[in-house]
Amino acid sequence: MEGQARAPAAGTVLNALANQTGSAFAIDEYTTATVELDDSATVSGTVAEDPDADTRLVEACVEAVVERYGDGQGGSVRTESEVPMASGLKSSSAAANATIMATLDALGVADELSREDACRLGVDVARDVGVTVTGAFDDASASMLGGVTVTDNTADELLARDELDWDVLVYTPPERAYSADADVERCRNVTSMADLVAELALDGEFARAMTVNGLAFCAALGFSADPMVEVMDDVAGVSLSGTGPSFTAVGERETLERVHERWDARDGETWLTTTQTEGTQIL
Structure with missing residues (x-):
């Protein structure tokens, strides 16, 4: 009984820590989960990039799906990711989504749970494990459904979803x-x-919304806004992503290539990608 799925990372339009309304957009970078089920009744997890990483989230995701749809199976889950962990790019949401869908695939019941409800199941597990403050339904919904979402994280309600074609x-x-x-x-x-950011996002002004969000949450979370300020006049939108430390900028490819040169002079890693509209996919 084996299943495999991949889930995209995401960038932030609105951080939900202030008012429990959040917004995020999926990007074309992925976490892949491979789940193998057996009769062991226990689940073990492995992160390909870091053998010492905390695997409680993905193990608990397997257990939650088996509890609902399985028959006491155990097994293993292995994740491989293009997304840096603890970087603000929703690596935990992507890992949970990929694991949930891979486990449903392994059990042969992927059609029995809607994408939104599968996302909510992963969010509930994340809360139980303690890897999220807000519940991260905004991040998880963007990763699961693709495109850009706006959510009420108190009620785990999807307020809006749209498709973007951004570099x-x-x-x-x-x-x-x-x-x-x-x-x-x-x-x-x-x-x-x-x-204010929530109003802009619900009006479809996602690029403006993310810039206001970035300035506000750089101040609140103690990050320098310098990476934003030095490119703000050149891009459609730019923001701190999640609780940092990553920044994302959106706009025309040619412009972003010039901005790439500026950000690349800083310590760390800079890369170009695109938005993603398909969401989490079973492989």
């Missing part, structure tokens, strides 16, 4: 930032700005 530039500094460690109280100080 995307990603800059990831060498440091890491775990979303579960974010200062939620400090983020709530920018609630009025987050409310």
Whole structure:
């Protein structure tokens, strides 16, 4: 009983830490999960890029699907990712989505759960494991459904979804930032700005929304806004992604190639990609 799925990473339009409304867009970088089920009744996990990584999230995702649709199976789950961990690019959401769908595939029941409900199952597991503060339904929905989503993370409700055709530039500094460690109280100080970002996003002004979000949450989370300010006049939108440390910029490919040269002079890694509209896919 084997299943495999891949889920895209995502960038931030609106961080949900301030007002529990969030928005994110899928990008063409992936985490792949391979699940093998057996009669062992226990689940073990492996992260290809880091043998010492915490695997509780993906193990718990397998267990949650088996509890609902299986017959006490155990087995193994292995993830391989193009997405740097703890970088603000929704690696946890992508890993959960890929694992949920791969387990459903292994059990032969992938058609018995809607994409939105599969996403909610992964979010519930993430909350139980403690890898998220907000529940990350915004991040998870963008990764599961593709395109850009706007969500109410309190009710796990999808408020809007649209499809974007953006080129995307990603800059990831060498440091890491775990979303579960974010200062939620400090983020709530920018609630009025987050409310404005939510209005812009629901009006479809996603690029403007992400720029306002980036300025507000750089201040709230203690990141320098310099990477944003130095390119803001050249791109359609730019933001801190998640709780950092990555930044994403969107716009025309030719412009982003010039911006790439500026960001590439900084410590860390910079790469060009595109938005993704298909979401999580069984392989």
